Amino acid sequence: MEDNVRKAAIAGSWYPGTPEVLTRDITKYINDTGINPSGKKPAVIICPHAGYIYSGPVAGYAYKAISGYTYKTVVVISPSHKAFFPFVSVWTKGGFETPLGRIDIDAELCSSLMNASKCIRDERSPHITEHALEIQLPFLKHVLGDFSLCPLIMGEQSLPMCRELSKALANAIINPEETLVVASSDLSHFHHAERAHVMDRNVAKLISEYDIEGLSEALDSGRSEACGGGPVMAAMLYAKEKGRTDVKVLKYATSADITGDRSSVVGYLSAVIS
Numbered sequence: 001m002e003d004n005v006r007k008a009a010i011a012g013s014w015y016p017g018t019p020e021v022l023t024r025d026i027t028k029y030i031n032d033t034g035i036n037p038s039g040k041k042p043a044v045i046i047c048p049h050a051g052y053i054y055s056g057p058v059a060g061y062a063y064k065a066i067s068g069y070t071y072k073t074v075v076v077i078s079p080s081h082k083a084f085f086p087f088v089s090v091w092t093k094g095g096f097e098t099p100l101g102r103i104d105i106d107a108e109l110c111s112s113l114m115n116a117s118k119c120i121r122d123e124r125s126p127h128i129t130e131h132a133l134e135i136q137l138p139f140l141k142h143v144l145g146d147f148s149l150c151p152l153i154m155g156e157q158s159l160p161m162c163r164e165l166s167k168a169l170a171n172a173i174i175n176p177e178e179t180l181v182v183a184s185s186d187l188s189h190f191h192h193a194e195r196a197h198v199m200d201r202n203v204a205k206l207i208s209e210y211d212i213e214g215l216s217e218a219l220d221s222g223r224s225e226a227c228g229g230g231p232v233m234a235a236m237l238y239a240k241e242k243g244r245t246d247v248k249v250l251k252y253a254t255s256a257d258i259t260g261d262r263s264s265v266v267g268y269l270s271a272v273i274s
Contacts, residue, residue, distance in 0.1 A: 004094025
C-alpha cells in the first residue's frame with residue numbers, strides 16, 4: 001500500500017533528484033577513490049551523511065569497499081536529528097522510495113529485531129524527514145542493485161542502548177555474510193579546521209583500535225564529536241559479536257576540502273569492518 005512507502009524527503013536538495021545526474025555523481029565519487037574493494041567481504045561500513053557535494057567523495061570510499069559483493073539485506077542505523085526518543089525506531093513494512101527505484105523492507109528481520117528487544121519499536125514518525133538514513137540509500141541502490149532494507153533510527157545513543165541494539169542484531173541476523181550493516185555518522189561540527197582535525201583524528205584512532213568504550217567516553221566528554229556515534233558503536237559491537245573485527249579507516253576529510261572555508265567545518269569519515 002502507498003501508506004507503507006516512505007517518500008524520498010531530500011532528493012533534489014541534499015543529492016540530485018534525477019536518476020541520470022544521481023548515477024553520474026555516485027559513479028564519480030566511487031571511481032575517484034582509486035582503491036580496490038576489500039579482499040574480505042565487509043560486514044559493516046561507516047559512512048557520512050551530509051549533502052553529497054560535501055560528503056559524497058568520502059562516502060565513495062566505503063561504497064567502493066562493497067562494490068562487487070551482494071547482500072540479501074542491508075541494515076542502516078541512523079541517528080535522529082529532529083527528535084529524542086528513548087528507543088530505536090524501525091519502519092517495518094512496505095518500502096523506501098529513491099530516485100533510483102524503490103527498496104523493499106525486510107519485514108521478517110524487522111519483526112525479529114522487535115522480538116529480540118523491547119527497545120526496538122515500530123514507530124514511523126522519526127523516519128519521515130530524517131536525512132541521515134535516506135542519504136545512504138541511493139549509494140546502496142547504485143552499488144548493490146536489489147536488496148531488502150532494515151531501517152533503524154536511534155533516538156537514544158547511550159552505550160547501554162548500543163549494546164542492546166547490537167545484541168538484538170546479532171541474534172536476529174543468522175548469516176552475516178548475507179547482511180551488511182551501515183552506520184551513518186558525521187564527525188565534529190562547526191569548529192575551526194585545526195580543532196576539528198584533533199577531535200576527528202581521535203575518533204578515527206579509537207575506531208581503528210576497536211576501542212568502543214574509549215569512543216563512548218570521548219563522545220560523552222565532548223573531546224570528540226559524532227552525531228551518529230551511537231550507530232557507529234552499535235555496528236562495531238554487532239561486528240564484534242559476529243567475530244568480525246578487521247577494521248580500516250578508509251578516508252577522512254572536512255567540508256573545508258570543498259568550500260575552502262576552514263573557520264567552521266564538518267568532519268567526514270568512511271571505514272569498513274570485515
